[in-house]
Amino acid sequence: MLSIGDLSKRTGVKVPTIRYYEQMGLIEAAERSEGNQRRYERNDLERLAFIRHARDLGLDIPAIRELIALSQHPDQPCANADRIAADHLVAVREKIEKLKKLEHELERIISHCDGHSIEDCYVIRALSDHGLCEGEH
Amino acid sequence: MLSIGDLSKRTGVKVPTIRYYEQMGLIEAAERSEGNQRRYERNDLERLAFIRHARDLGLDIPAIRELIALSQHPDQPCANADRIAADHLVAVREKIEKLKKLEHELERIISHCDGHSIEDCYVIRALSDHGLCEGEH
DNA sequence: GATAATTCCTCCAGTGACTAGAGCTTCAAG
DNA sequence: CTTGAAGCTCTAGTCACTGGAGGAATTATC
Ligand SMILES: [Zn+2]
Ligand SMILES: [Zn+2]
Ligand SMILES: [Zn+2]
Ligand SMILES: [Zn+2]
Numbered sequence: 001m002l003s004i005g006d007l008s009k010r011t012g013v014k015v016p017t018i019r020y021y022e023q024m025g026l027i028e029a030a031e032r033s034e035g036n037q038r039r040y041e042r043n044d045l046e047r048l049a050f051i052r053h054a055r056d057l058g059l060d061i062p063a064i065r066e067l068i069a070l071s072q073h074p075d076q077p078c079a080n081a082d083r084i085a086a087d088h089l090v091a092v093r094e095k096i097e098k099l100k101k102l103e104h105e106l107e108r109i110i111s112h113c114d115g116h117s118i119e120d121c122y123v124i125r126a127l128s129d130h131g132l133c134e135g136e137h
Numbered sequence: 138m139l140s141i142g143d144l145s146k147r148t149g150v151k152v153p154t155i156r157y158y159e160q161m162g163l164i165e166a167a168e169r170s171e172g173n174q175r176r177y178e179r180n181d182l183e184r185l186a187f188i189r190h191a192r193d194l195g196l197d198i199p200a201i202r203e204l205i206a207l208s209q210h211p212d213q214p215c216a217n218a219d220r221i222a223a224d225h226l227v228a229v230r231e232k233i234e235k236l237k238k239l240e241h242e243l244e245r246i247i248s249h250c251d252g253h254s255i256e257d258c259y260v261i262r263a264l265s266d267h268g269l270c271e272g273e274h
Numbered sequence: 275g276a277t278a279a280t281t282c283c284t285c286c287a288g289t290g291a292c293t294a295g296a297g298c299t300t301c302a303a304g
Numbered sequence: 305c306t307t308g309a310a311g312c313t314c315t316a317g318t319c320a321c322t323g324g325a326g327g328a329a330t331t332a333t334c
Contacts (some may be wrong), residue, residue, distance in 0.1 A: 003282080005280095005282080014321085014322075015282085016321075016323075017321060017322080019283095019284095024320090033330090035283090035328075035329045035330070036283065036329080037281085037282055037328095037329070037330080050264055054264050055320090056274055057242065057243065058236075058239050060319080061319080061320070067261065071261050073255055074254060075255070075256065077252075078250065078254060078255045078257075078258035079252065081255060081260045082247065082250055082252055082260055085246060085247050085260045086247055089240065089244065092239050096236045096237065099229055100233065105194065106229060113219055115215060115216065115219055117211060117215060118213050118214070118218065119212065121215035123215065123218045123219055123221075123222045124207070128186070129190075140301090140310080142309095142311080151292085152310090153292075156312095156313095170301085171300090172301070173312065174310085
């Protein structure tokens with residue numbers, strides 16, 4: 001039996017976050033000690049590690065909730081789980097694309113400034129006028 | 138003299154967002170009509186376009202506040218403005234790096250699933266065990 | 275066994291940058 | 305002069321936590 005602090009140390013998930021996940025229904029409400037403190041077992045540890053890893057990969061809580069629900073039915077086909085991951089990959093790629101456009105534009109803006117006065121600062125001028133930009137963003 | 142709705146249409150910034158920027162001190166509190174409605178002039182339009190563009194480039198509100206303050210002193214050197222942009226570029230690049238790692242890992246995970254049952258689903262298994270991952274993330 | 279230090283509990287508020295709604299007032303067109 | 309659109313303020317909700325207050329329980333030390 002682990003206390004919430006033990007669980008936290010083993011998974012790297014902070015104590016208030018564990019309580020938050022319980023509130024959000026990602027983990028079941030833990031058993032309590034006589035003095036009302038949460039007590040966890042191995043399967044709680046596994047589930048929390050699952051959640052942590054999914055969060056680290058950028059999945060949001062509704063997606064994780066769905067993945068947990070799916071994982072309860074081992075005999076079902078996994079198309080939905082695969083789709084969740086694939087959708088997330090698409091979202092990640094879209095974010096990368098947007099950020100690359102920003103990177104490109106920022107590089108250009110910064111390199112165009114000769115670094116003298118604010119009056120001539122290309123950073124300020126570029127911000128004032130999107131017309132100076134090369135692409136959309 | 139523009140109403141807040143006119144300003145909104147011309148800059149693409151939504152009406153409640155304009156009021157929010159006023160509250161955050163990014164734009165000065167506008168003059169008011171007799172009936173207490175905000176009235177704007179050309180320079181408000183320019184400033185709001187500046188803010189909008191800076192936000193589109195991913196700068197946060199404290200950074201924009203600082204850039205606005207700097208732009209009020211045309212004779213000062215622009216090192217601080219350039220630094221804000223450069224710092225932001227660094228942050229953008231870091232985000233891209235993280236997302237690329239996620240992209241790589243997600244690609245790998247998805248491609249390893251044969252798409253049959255949840256029991257064998259590589260997506261679920263990979264989420265359960267970071268040890269199956271190639272890199273950190 | 276008493277005390278002290280640590281951990282735990284619940285509840286509430288704050289983060290960033292908006293966004294939406296309720297309930298009311300003002301404005302512009304016809 | 306009426307009507308409907310647009311404006312006003314204030315409050316609360318978004319997402320995924322994070323931190324603090326104030327108090328109870330547990331664990332360690334003496
Ligand atoms: Zn400059
Ligand atoms: Zn631009
Ligand atoms: Zn699968
Ligand atoms: Zn991993």
